[in-house]
Structures are given as C-alpha cells and as structure tokens.
Amino acid sequence: MICGKISRQGFLKHKKMGDKNSESSDDHFAVTAKVQMTGILMKRPFGHHSNKWTKRFFVVKDGFLLYYSENEKKMFEKKSCFNIHPKGVIPLGGSTVEPTSDASQPYLLRISSDEYISGHFVLAADCEMEREKWLNILQEASRIKKEVKQVSIFLS
Numbered sequence: 001m002i003c004g005k006i007s008r009q010g011f012l013k014h015k016k017m018g019d020k021n022s023e024s025s026d027d028h029f030a031v032t033a034k035v036q037m038t039g040i041l042m043k044r045p046f047g048h049h050s051n052k053w054t055k056r057f058f059v060v061k062d063g064f065l066l067y068y069s070e071n072e073k074k075m076f077e078k079k080s081c082f083n084i085h086p087k088g089v090i091p092l093g094g095s096t097v098e099p100t101s102d103a104s105q106p107y108l109l110r111i112s113s114d115e116y117i118s119g120h121f122v123l124a125a126d127c128e129m130e131r132e133k134w135l136n137i138l139q140e141a142s143r144i145k146k147e148v149k150q151v152s153i154f155l156s
Contacts, residue, residue, distance in 0.1 A: 036060040037137045040073060042105065042124035046088075051104065053124060056087070060137050063144035065090040065111070090121055097138040099131060107131040111138065
C-alpha cells in the first residue's frame with residue numbers, strides 16, 4: 001500500500017507504508033494514494049470536434065482519470081508527487097472503454113458514458129502495446145461503479 005501527503009501547495013507525495021522517513025508535519029495532510037497507472041497520452045479537446053491533439057500526463061486513481069500538462073510527469077518522476085489540482089478529471093465508473101482508430105491516430109481509446117455531457121472522450125496512445133495497457137487499466141477502473149450497483153442490488 002502507498003500512502004501520500006498533501007502539502008499546502010497542493011501536491012500529493014507518495015510514501016510506502018512503514019517508511020522511516022515519513023514526515024509528520026502540520027504542513028501536510030495524510031491520504032491514501034492508490035495510483036493504478038500513469039503516463040502520457042494525446043488528448044483531443046472535449047465537447048467539440050477538433051483535429052488538434054495535445055500531450056497530457058494522465059493518472060488513473062480510484063476510478064478516476066486525472067490529466068495534467070505534460071511537464072507534470074517530470075515532477076511526478078523526480079519528486080514522486082503530483083499536483084492535486086489537475087487540468088481535468090474523467091469519472092470512469094460505469095463508463096465503456098474501447099479501442100478505436102481513425103486516419104490520423106491509429107491507437108485511439110474511446111471512453112463513453114451517458115453521464116458525460118459530450119458523450120465520450122477520445123485519447124491516443126503512441127503504439128498498440130501502450131493502448132492495450134491503458135485499455136486494460138481503464139476497463140478495470142470503469143467497473144467500480146458497476147460493482148457497487150450490483151452489491152447494493154444484492155443487499156436490497
């Protein structure tokens with residue numbers, strides 16, 4: 001299990017449980033940080049059709065896909081922390097994640113849900129292997145809401 005601390009500047013710092021160097025300062029707030037995957041993907045603007053793609057640093061955490069500017073990856077790798085104020089958050093619970101492609105981007109991921117205003121999000125990986133990794137993690141994260149619904153129906 002990984003634990004983290006949030007500083008007043010809004011950064012989440014990862015620490016392994018039992019780490020003797022963990023801080024106990026009032027400047028930080030302890031949180032559990034279960035990050036399933038991080039990496040760079042290309043993102044097309046949401047809400048309107050555009051052919052402009054932007055590189056973003058993505059984090060899959062607790063059923064959410066958070067995204068940041070690309071330079072946030074350097075901070076995450078260097079300091080093992082990331083800003084808790086992302087550029088955007090995509091809730092994955094109950095969504096459908098599937099591979100797709102088009103002429104400009106062969107390794108696309110489409111995340112769709114009735115709950116999204118735009119109906120879907122489209123992201124692009126660099127290669128088939130990267131797309132498969134993201135596809136598996138995102139599909140697993142999308143099951144969170146479905147499993148909660150199934151348990152609540154079973155208990156009623």
